[in-house]
Amino acid sequence: MSSTGTASPPRRSYEELGAARALARTEAALREAGGRRGRRGSRGRPRSGWDSLTPTEHSVAGLVAEGLSNPQIGERLYISSRTVQTHLAHVFAKLDMSARTQLAAEVTRRSGV
Numbered sequence: 819m820s821s822t823g824t825a826s827p828p829r830r831s832y833e834e835l836g837a838a839r840a841l842a843r844t845e846a847a848l849r850e851a852g853g854r855r856g857r858r859g860s861r862g863r864p865r866s867g868w869d870s871l872t873p874t875e876h877s878v879a880g881l882v883a884e885g886l887s888n889p890q891i892g893e894r895l896y897i898s899s900r901t902v903q904t905h906l907a908h909v910f911a912k913l914d915m916s917a918r919t920q921l922a923a924e925v926t927r928r929s930g931v
Contacts, residue, residue, distance in 0.1 A: 839896070846896045868928065870912045878905045882918050883925035 864870045871879065874895070881891045888899040888906070895902070906918075915921055 842896045866912050866914070868913065868924075871909060875905050875909045875912075878902060879909055879921055879925050882906070883922040883929075885922075 863872070877895060878891055881894060886894070888902040891902045892899040906921075909921065910916055913921070913924065915924070
């Protein structure tokens with residue numbers, strides 16, 4: 819993601835090609851090798867509310883709504899279940915929620931299903 823909050827051209831290309839899992843594997847390998855994709859400067863997102871969620875937090879929330887456990891979400895996103903737990907803690911804090919059922923209901927409401 820660029821500092822403006824939009825996806826970088828390579829990231830968009832991966833997503834448009836339906837290769838998000840390949841991108842996730844590549845990013846995981848880079849993290850394991852000590853690489854970081856961090857940003858410098860101010861964030862373009864609000865601090866709370868639905869729009870404050872990162873793309874990964876949105877993905878985790880969607881998978882929670884599908885009924886997946888933390889280990890299952892971690893497998894899908896190529897991250898540890900502990901990292902899933904951290905993402906969920908951030909989501910719950912940003913959305914002022916405390917339960918997976920609340921999150922699942924909100925995801926469902928927003929998706930119009």
